Amino acid sequence: MDEMGPIVPQSPCRAEIDLDAIEHNSRVLTRAARGARVMAVVKADAYGHGAVPVSLAALRGGADALGVTTIAEALQLRAAGIDSEILAWLYGVGDDVGAALSADVDLAVPSPGHLDTVLEAARRTGRRARVTPKIDTGLARSGVTLEEWPALLDRLISASEEGLVEVTGLMAHFAHADDPGNPVIDQQVARLHACVAQARERGLECPVNHHANSAATLTRPDDGFEMVRPGIALYGLNPVDGLEADLIPAMTFSAEVLMVKRIAAGQGVSYGHTWYAPHDTTVALVAAGYADGVWRLLSGGLDVQINGRRYPNVGRVCMDQFVVDLGPDPGEAVRAGDTAVLFGDGSDGGPTAAEWARSLGTIHYEVVTAVRGRAVRHHVLGTRHAPDRRKEGST
Structure with missing residues (x-):
């Protein structure tokens, strides 16, 4: 026993996260994006890999922005000193989103009720909200329906003119991107392009729109949107069976x-x-x-x-x-x-x-995010990919 008390043995199981692999995968995805901006998705504690160190590695690899689900996840990144663009897309209509606005966190708007929530917070805090309307182009999960879109667009224009919101662009989620030949993919792409065109015709610039997940980033580089939003590929796991991709599992x-x-x-x-x-x-x-x-x-x-x-x-x-x-x-x-x-x-x-x-x-998403409990995470730099740069820390 030393002066600090007995030494407690470390957990006998561990998850080692190769941050060089994350950085490498980010570079691969940045090249695949062919000039489009890259939003690295680091939700759910970076798919179980550790949100803060993974975010920093992804940004080093060329990512421009970070995507999370909850506002709490976004605020964790801000508290760690990360000042890059962050988008959060899952919150309740009864939530107070003022903390997100104060921390310069962008918010998705997946329904008219969510717009009510954002506008209330913008008026109360005096902070203009950066919003990304989310369109349901065919996944039938969250998102503004095509029937709701015209009325919501009217409200967004009014709120923009009032100085309450800045519409950064529109977003959507694919239903079949891991099946590259599925015709639903083209339908979804066309629907989002149509919504973007309608917004621009009404005076909203919508400079950065995004639909592509990992699979679409690697297989559909010509969809014509200004940003891609890869998740699982960032962690080195192939999003499409049989696809040749230079990814390293992290x-x-x-x-x-x-x-x-x-x-x-x-x-x-x-x-x-x-x-x-x-x-x-x-x-x-x-x-x-x-x-x-x-x-x-x-x-x-x-x-x-x-x-x-x-x-x-x-x-x-x-x-x-x-x-x-x-x-x-x-x-x-x-x-x-x-x-x-x-x-x-x-x-x-x-x-x-x-x-x-x-x-x-x-799917391998579920496997890596299920590592939990006593499995201590160790983040390393310079494993076998660059042995002269090895460093280590645990979280």
């Missing part, structure tokens, strides 16, 4: 091997004994479970990589731990204290978040 999820032990043929492993050893074998206990983001549904269906070799999980994934089979004669290949990579960039044949997504019947 998150490596790993955990410590707590022990290695021999078990006899016929021994059941973990809760419910869903797996029995077919012969005498050696197993290792890995210190992560479903409380940390290792889905119980993956039980018996995931591999880990330890010291360059893949080993299968056997038995059920538990809340805090799971077991892998090392085989009957692993020798000294795995020892307590070694690191088991649960998923990473896959460059050395290791498991990836995309593999987990396929096993779970979901």
Whole structure:
């Protein structure tokens, strides 16, 4: 024990975030945008990667603006000293958005009721609101319907003339961008262009309009809007199956091997004994479970990589731990204290978040954002991509 008290061991599971990979991916997306501005989407704590360090890396890579869902997310970035353009697009009609206006946070306007909320705050605070009307071009989620648009446009013109709002442009969300040949995409693009044209004909400049997510940024560079809004590709995860894109997955999820032990043929492993050893074998206990983001549904269906070799999980994934089979004669290949990579960039044949997504019947968005609980995030600069610049910090 030292003067500061006992040293508390670190969590045995961690998510390492390669900020050089984030910066690299931002550059890839900036090139793909072909002159359009880039809004890096860092909502949901940057898809579980850490909003502040990821935002800074994305901006270093050429992003012009940041996109979040909630006002609280935007204010977190402002509190960290980030002064770039930030757009927030999810808030309630009963919310007080005055803090957003005071912090120079742009707000989406997805309904007439949301415009009421913004105008009330602008009048009360004396701050002109920078707004981006969100049009429902076909996703049928949030957004001003095409039927509501003419009346809302009238109100926006009046509010602009009154000095209450500055309309920065219009936005929308795609329904099928991950299926590049889907005809709905062209319909949505045409609808947003039509709304922009109507606004400009009425005197609203709408200088920066955006529809493209990651998939459209990489597959539809000629849609004609002034900004793109990539999310998942920023984190190195491919938004379209089979698409060739120079993206580097930024998150490596790993955990410590707590022990290695021999078990006899016929021994059941973990809760419910869903797996029995077919012969005498050696197993290792890995210190992560479903409380940390290792889905119980993956039980018996995931591999880990330890010291360059893949080993299968056997038995059920538990809340805090799971077991892998090392085989009957692993020798000294795995020892307590070694690191088991649960998923990473896959460059050395290791498991990836995309593999987990396929096993779970979901998308890699859900896999990386589900890493939680005791999984401490470590942000690194200069990993194998630039070994002479290695730095590290944890959050």
